[in-house]
Structures are given as structure tokens and as C-alpha cells.
Amino acid sequence: MISLKQLRYFDLLAATGHFGRAAERAGVTQPALSMQIVSLERDLGAALVERVASGARLTAFGVEVAERTRRILAAVHDLEALGQARGAVLSAPLRLGIIPSVAPFLLPRLLDIAARDYPALRVSVRESITESLVEALVGGELDAIIASLPLHNAELEEEAAFQDAFLLVAPAGTRHARQSPALAELISADELLLLEDGHCIRDQALEVCRAIDPRRLRSFGATSFSTLLQLVAAGHGVTLLPELALNAGIVADERVAVVRFAAPDPSRTLGVAWRRRSPRERDFRALVGLVREAGAGEAA
Amino acid sequence: MISLKQLRYFDLLAATGHFGRAAERAGVTQPALSMQIVSLERDLGAALVERVASGARLTAFGVEVAERTRRILAAVHDLEALGQARGAVLSAPLRLGIIPSVAPFLLPRLLDIAARDYPALRVSVRESITESLVEALVGGELDAIIASLPLHNAELEEEAAFQDAFLLVAPAGTRHARQSPALAELISADELLLLEDGHCIRDQALEVCRAIDPRRLRSFGATSFSTLLQLVAAGHGVTLLPELALNAGIVADERVAVVRFAAPDPSRTLGVAWRRRSPRERDFRALVGLVREAGAGEAA
DNA sequence: TAAAAATACTCCATAGGTATTTTAT
DNA sequence: ATAAAATACCTATGGAGTATTTTTA
Numbered sequence: 348m349i350s351l352k353q354l355r356y357f358d359l360l361a362a363t364g365h366f367g368r369a370a371e372r373a374g375v376t377q378p379a380l381s382m383q384i385v386s387l388e389r390d391l392g393a394a395l396v397e398r399v400a401s402g403a404r405l406t407a408f409g410v411e412v413a414e415r416t417r418r419i420l421a422a423v424h425d426l427e428a429l430g431q432a433r434g435a436v437l438s439a440p441l442r443l444g445i446i447p448s449v450a451p452f453l454l455p456r457l458l459d460i461a462a463r464d465y466p467a468l469r470v471s472v473r474e475s476i477t478e479s480l481v482e483a484l485v486g487g488e489l490d491a492i493i494a495s496l497p498l499h500n501a502e503l504e505e506e507a508a509f510q511d512a513f514l515l516v517a518p519a520g521t522r523h524a525r526q527s528p529a530l531a532e533l534i535s536a537d538e539l540l541l542l543e544d545g546h547c548i549r550d551q552a553l554e555v556c557r558a559i560d561p562r563r564l565r566s567f568g569a570t571s572f573s574t575l576l577q578l579v580a581a582g583h584g585v586t587l588l589p590e591l592a593l594n595a596g597i598v599a600d601e602r603v604a605v606v607r608f609a610a611p612d613p614s615r616t617l618g619v620a621w622r623r624r625s626p627r628e629r630d631f632r633a634l635v636g637l638v639r640e641a642g643a644g645e646a647a
Numbered sequence: 648m649i650s651l652k653q654l655r656y657f658d659l660l661a662a663t664g665h666f667g668r669a670a671e672r673a674g675v676t677q678p679a680l681s682m683q684i685v686s687l688e689r690d691l692g693a694a695l696v697e698r699v700a701s702g703a704r705l706t707a708f709g710v711e712v713a714e715r716t717r718r719i720l721a722a723v724h725d726l727e728a729l730g731q732a733r734g735a736v737l738s739a740p741l742r743l744g745i746i747p748s749v750a751p752f753l754l755p756r757l758l759d760i761a762a763r764d765y766p767a768l769r770v771s772v773r774e775s776i777t778e779s780l781v782e783a784l785v786g787g788e789l790d791a792i793i794a795s796l797p798l799h800n801a802e803l804e805e806e807a808a809f810q811d812a813f814l815l816v817a818p819a820g821t822r823h824a825r826q827s828p829a830l831a832e833l834i835s836a837d838e839l840l841l842l843e844d845g846h847c848i849r850d851q852a853l854e855v856c857r858a859i860d861p862r863r864l865r866s867f868g869a870t871s872f873s874t875l876l877q878l879v880a881a882g883h884g885v886t887l888l889p890e891l892a893l894n895a896g897i898v899a900d901e902r903v904a905v906v907r908f909a910a911p912d913p914s915r916t917l918g919v920a921w922r923r924r925s926p927r928e929r930d931f932r933a934l935v936g937l938v939r940e941a942g943a944g945e946a947a
Numbered sequence: 948t949a950a951a952a953a954t955a956c957t958c959c960a961t962a963g964g965t966a967t968t969t970t971a972t
Numbered sequence: 973a974t975a976a977a978a979t980a981c982c983t984a985t986g987g988a989g990t991a992t993t994t995t996t997a
Contacts, residue, residue: 349723351651352962366977379963381977392730398977400971411729415924419722423649426715429708430692501801501923623801624715652987666952679988681952698952700997953994962985969978 351423353387354416356380357395361413365402421487421622429626436633437465443634444473444480444492448548448572449511449617452595453493457641464637476545484622491621491631493638495547498620504628505620506635509642512614513555514593515606516576517585524604536563538584540575543568548615552587555613572597579603589615591642617642651723653687654716656680657695661713665702721787721922729926736933737765743934744773744780744792748848748872749811749917752895753793757941764937776845784922791921791931793938795847798920804928805920806935809942812914813855814893815906816876817885824904836863838884840875843868848915852887855913872897879903889915891942917942 359369360380370380388395395409405413431439445454454472461468473480473489480492485502496505515534517523523533536559541549549568553561569575575586580602588598588605598605619638621631659669660680670680688695695709705713731739745754754772761768773780773789780792785802796805815834817823823833836859841849849868853861869875875886880902888898888905898905919938921931 349651349727351649367975375962376964377977378965378979381979382962385978390730391727398970400974400976402976408729412726415722415726415729418924419719419726422715422719422722426712426719427649427691429711429715430690624718667950675987676989677952678954678990681954682987685953698995700949700951700995702951948997950997951995953992955992956990958987958989960985960987962983964983965981967978967980970976972974972976 349387349390351420353383353390354419356383357387357413358416358420360384360396360403361405361409361416363402364404367402417486421485424487425622425625435467437461437630438467439627439630440469440471441630441634442471442473442488442490444475444483444489444494446477446480446492446494446547447474448542448546448589449493449591450474452589452591452597453617453638453641457637460637460640465633477547478545481620484620487622490625490627491619491634493617493619495551495615496618496620497616500620502623503620504623504625505618506632507616507618508635508638509617510614511617511642512590512612513552513587513608514590515585515608516579516588516598516603517606518579518582519602519604521585523585524606534559534585536560537565539564540578540584540586541568542572542575543570548587548589551615555587555608576600576603591617649687649690651720653683653690654719656683657687657713658716658720660684660696660703661705661709661716663702664704667702717786721785724787725922725925735767737761737930738767739927739930740769740771741930741934742771742773742788742790744775744783744789744794746777746780746792746794746847747774748842748846748889749793749795749891750774752889752891752897753917753938753941757937760937760940765933777847778845781920784920787922790925790927791919791934793917793919795851795915796918796920797916800920802923803920804923804925805918806932807916807918808935808938809917810914811917811942812890812912813852813887813908814890815885815908816879816888816898816903817906818879818882819902819904821882821885823885824906834859834885836860837865839864840878840884840886841868842872842875843870848887848889851915855887855908876900876903891917 356369356373359372360366363369363372366381367377370377373380384395391412393408394406395412396403396405428439458470461470473483477494477498480489480494481498481500481503483489484492485500496507498505515523534556539552539556539559541552541564543549553559569578572588572592576598578584579586580600593605617638619631619635621628625631656669656673659672660666663669663672666681667677670677673680684695691712693708694706695712696703696705728739758770761770773783777794777798780789780794781798781800781803783789784792785800796807798805815823834856839852839856839859841852841864843849853859869878872888872892876898878884879886880900893905917938919931919935921928925931
């Protein structure tokens with residue numbers, strides 16, 4: 348009969364790939380963990396890991412079991428949180444994920460507002476691209492994430508906080524800088540500068556510039572807006588910048604001009620997502636309010 | 648620390664409402680089960696049941712925990728099934744749900760076909776309305792259900808098997824019986840006879856007869872097509888019958904006429920649904936094939 | 948008063964610890 | 973030869989059994 352102990356140990360083993368380190372993180376000795384893994388393999392009727400000299404390597408079956416294990420442990424985690432959820436709103440520690448194109452501009456104000464309204468709240472933040480945030484969220488490593496919505500994931504629930512418009516940033520004096528309102532159709536593939544692959548804002552920008560064939564883009568991608576702005580200032584092309592970033596004052600270079608697109612101006616929806624049936628839904632809805640206030644504050 | 652043992656016992660307690668009977672079903676003594684429930688309550692920090700003279704009554708918190716518990720146990724059940732899933736297709740016992748408006752006409756042929764193609768398969772069937780089938784499916788009591796799709800449930804995956812057309816059944820000689828092709832708009836609320844509330848086919852029939860205000864319907868509802876047909880034969884009104892039922896030969900009364908609607912004739916989609924990430928997806932897709940064959944056989 | 952659950956206690960299965968051996972590179 | 977996991981063996985926690993008491997309608 349399968350036990351949660353087996354699953355907890357196996358989850359750590361899958362994460363570390365090493366019996367000894369998994370045991371250490373579980374707070375037990377290596378043989379204790381080994382025995383539970385063996386018993387889990389017996390219960391499931393197949394090997395979960397391949398024992399190699401460097402440690403443990405998941406079998407294909409093990410990968411499948413590890414994923415299910417994470418979901419089960421996340422559900423148990425939520426069940427345990429259910430008891431505590433009946434305390435004050437946003438009082439329990441919050442493990443928050445946030446995408447890189449938002450984090451530097453929203454987090455400072457968000458944390459200020461949170462500290463003001465919910466002084467007891469302790470927030471730990473992970474910054475990463477949407478894909479890995481969603482994975483961590485579903486796997487129970489995070490409680491909620493701030494990202495561009497919708498995420499199209501049936502296991503998640505989400506609520507929009509505010510709209511973030513895209514603005515065109517071009518070298519001062521060029522035709523794009525004079526254009527008003529800017530037309531996304533006029534941007535060509537060889538002048539558009541974007542963040543590297545994986546950033547949702549890259550895909551969104553390409554969505555805005557429908558005429559561009561993604562394969563014709565320059566192959567490199569920047570890792571930050573600052574880099575992009577430096578490239579634009581040096582005359583290497585144009586880029587799209589979310590209003591959120593602009594309002595945070597990251598454009599302070601006379602060599603670049605910022606142009607608003609014609610209405611309806613392209614924008615993305617920023618908001619909060621969490622696991623369906625998380626007992627902390629009340630917390631997360633309150634968080635949406637904070638994000639909205641932080642976003643509005645930046646936009647003001 | 649929460650254990651599956653606690654959850655398994657609590658699930659039985661929630662189902663029986665009685666410590667003694669839950670213990671019996673768990674195969675342990677009453678004190679053993681009681682202690683696990685107490686320890687679960689301690690872990691969750693609140694009472695799950697109210698101890699009354701007649702047994703145990705779930706608290707509001709307990710109801711919430713019971714629902715989560717069922718989901719967790721279903722996920723664990725699926726995990727355990729993962730090991731066995733690598734046997735032959737449709738070889739493990741199948742707990743199948745099926746709606747009443749389909750069961751009597753499809754099941755005989757379906758079971759014949761299954762016995763022919765998968766002699767090792769053991770099927771246990773539960774017949775009930777969609778709502779309770781879905782609940783049982785999500786809770787892990789059933790492996791798959793045959794129902795009218797789509798079910799609009801994010802936790803389920805589904806595949807259509809075949810279309811089942813609606814036919815009009817009217818007393819022979821009346822205007823409806825002469826009408827060809829039949830017009831759903833000509834049916835009035837006081838002559839339409841339907842199954843009782845909860846049967847999906849009732850809602851589907853009302854969907855077909857858009858002009859009818861459901862509140863103006865006769866308040867009673869029949870519990871079977873046979874009853875409906877008797878009523879129609881006796882001249883009490885008309886009803887809609889799925890082609891599946893007709894082909895099973897349940898209309899053998901000269902006093903009633905069956906009329907096909909004009910193209911595009913109204914129909915419902917029948918198919919199979921199962922829990923997302925069930926390891927037996929391969930089984931269920933094979934089942935869809937059987938259902939399709941059984942449905943086509945009836946339609947021939 | 949009767950049915951049901953909690954408590955008291957006893958026992959044993961098993962999880963986990965330490966020490967050691969086996970395995971793989 | 974070395975790191976890692978399995979095995980052997982011992983201990984102790986706690987899950988489960990029986991007997992009994994307490995609770996509640």
C-alpha cells in the first residue's frame with residue numbers, strides 16, 4: 348500500500364538524483380530513504396530509478412511517477428494549508444513567482460503596498476519565465492504567480508489585475524520616432540529587437556507585429572530591457588516596451604524616443620494565477636488587488 | 648504530518664458517517680480508526696466531524712476536507728494503476744458509468760462486443776444521471792463514463808463516439824405524425840412529455856424545442872422511455888426519442904408514429920469521459936471504439 | 948438505557964538508526 | 973580506488989488489537 352512517506356522521499360530523490368542528498372533533505376539517513384524507495388517500487392511493480400555510480404537516474408516510468416507525485420503532494424500541501432487558511436487574509440507566508448518583464452518594475456511598489464496593508468505577510472519571490480513558473484506552481488513549489496494572462500492551463504485559476512500597453516521605442520529622429528500614432532505594420536524584421544526566447548513578451552511583441560515572419564528575426568535576443576534600450580540608443584533598431592517598464596523610468600536617454608501606438612493600442616493583461624482549489628484563493632484575490640494598485644501606481 | 652492512512656480512513660468515515668462501519672470497511676477496529684481521525688484533526692487544526700449519538704456528522708470544514716481527500720485518493724489510485732496499465736489493453740477491471748437514456752439500448756451490444764474483443768475484461772456498471780456519474784468519476788469511484796458530451800469539466804478528458812439523433816414520437820394520426828419533416832417549433836409546452844429532471848436528455852430536448860418555456864412544462868417527468876411511449880400511445884402528448892432507443896426496437900405500438908426532423912436534424916454527441924491523466928487513457932480510447940461500434944450496430 | 952465513540956493498556960510491525968558490504972566507474 | 977547504494981542488524985515509535993469507560997440522545 349502506497350504511503351505519502353514513500354512519495355515524499357521519492358519526490359526528493361527525483362529532485363536531487365541522489366539517495367544521500369535526498370535523505371539529508373528528508374532529515375533521515377540514506378538507508379531509511381533507500382528502503383522506502385524500494386518499497387514504492389515494489390508497490391508500483393517497476394523500477395523508478397536506475398542506480399548508477401553518480402547516484403540515481405529516473406527511468407521513463409520514474410519520470411511519469413515523479414510528475415504525478417508532485418501533483419499529489421501539492422494537493423496534500425493545499426489540504427494542510429486549509430486549516431491555516433482560516434486566519435487573517437494574506438497572513439501566511441507566500442511563495443510568489445513573477446515574470447522578468449514585470450518583476451523589476453512592479454515588485455518594489457508591490458512589496459511596499461503589501462508591507463503597508465499586510466505587515467504580517469512574508470513573501471518569497473522567484474523570478475523566471477512563464478513556462479517554469481507554471482511548472483513550479485503546478486508542482487506545489489509556488490503558491491501564486493504574477494504573469495501575462497491567459498495561461499491556458501486547466502489546472503490553474505487566474506484573475507486579471509490590469510492592462511499593460513506596449514509602446515514603441517525607436518532612435519530619436521528616425522521615421523519611427525516621428526510616426527504618430529505608430530503603426531506596428533511599419534516595423535521590419537531586421538530592425539526589431541526583442542528579449543531572448545522564452546520571455547512571453549517576445550511572443551506578444553511578435554503578435555503585435557503580425558507582418559513579421561519570426562524566422563527572419565535576428566537570431567540573438569537580449570536578456571533585459573536595459574540591453575535593448577542601449578541597442579536602440581546606439582541606432583541598432585527599435586523595440587517594444589511595456590508601459591510598466593517605461594513608467595518605472597528606465598528610459599532616460601535623449602537618443603531614444605517613445606511613441607504610443609494608435610488606439611486600440613496593443614497591450615497585455617497582467618494578473619495572478621494559482622492552483623485550482625487552492626485553499627488560499629481568498630489570499631490570492633486580495634493579492635490581485637495589491638497588484639492592481641501597484642500597477643496603477645506605476646501607470647500614474 | 649498527514650498520511651494516506653488518515654485520508655483513507657477519513658474517506659470511509661465521510662462515506663459511512665459511522666466510526667464503527669468505517670472501521671469495518673477499512674478492515675481495522677473502531678479505536679484504530681478513531682485514533683487516525685483524531686490525529687488527522689490535530690494535523691489539520693480543526694474538527695472534521697461532530698460526534699453525535701448516531702455516529703459522526705461532517706462539519707463544514709470536514710465536507711471540504713472530504714472532497715479534497717477523494718481527489719487525492721483518486722490521484723493515488725491512478726498512480727497505483729500506472730504500474731498495471733502496461734499490460735494488455737482493456738485487461739484490468741473497468742468501473743464504468745452510463746446514463747439511463749443510453750444504458751438499456753447500448754449496454755447489451757457493448758458488453759457483447761467487449762466480451763468478443765477483450766475476453767479478459769471485467770466490467771462493472773453503474774447507471775445514473777450525468778451529474779452523479781461525474782461526481783463519482785472525479786472522486787475515483789469510477790474509471791470512465793459513457794454520457795452525452797461535452798461535460799464542461801476541466802478535470803475530465805473526453806472523446807466522442809457517435810451522434811445520436813432525436814426523433815419525434817407522436818400519436819398516430821395527429822398533425823405531428825403527419826408533419827414531415829417535423830418542426831420542433833410546432834411543439835407546445837402542454838403536449839411535450841419528458842423524462843424527470845436531472846436526465847440530460849430532458850435538457851437536450853428543451854434545447855431542441857427552443858420556443859418552449861421550461862416553466863410552462865407539465866411538472867411531472869417520467870422515469871423511463873417506456874412510460875413516455877405509453878403516455879404518447881394513450882394520446883397524452885408527444886415526446887422526443889433518441890434514435891438509439893428507437894433502433895433498439897422499443898417502439899412497437901401501432902398507436903404511435905415516429906417522425907424524423909428536418910436536416911440538420913437535432914442530435915446529441917455520445918462518448919466516453921475519464922479523469923485527466925488517468926494512466927488508462929489507452930484503455931478508454933479503445934473503449935470509445937467499442938462504444939462507436941455498438942452505437943453503429945444499433946443504428947444499422 | 949442503549950448505542951457509539953473515547954480511553955487505557957498491551958503487543959508487534961516497521962521505520963529508522965548504525966555498521967558494514969556490495970557495486971559501479 | 974572511491975563514491976554511492978544495498979544489506980544486516982538493532983532499537984523504538986506508533987499503529988492496531990482487546991477491554992473498558994465515557995458520552996449522548
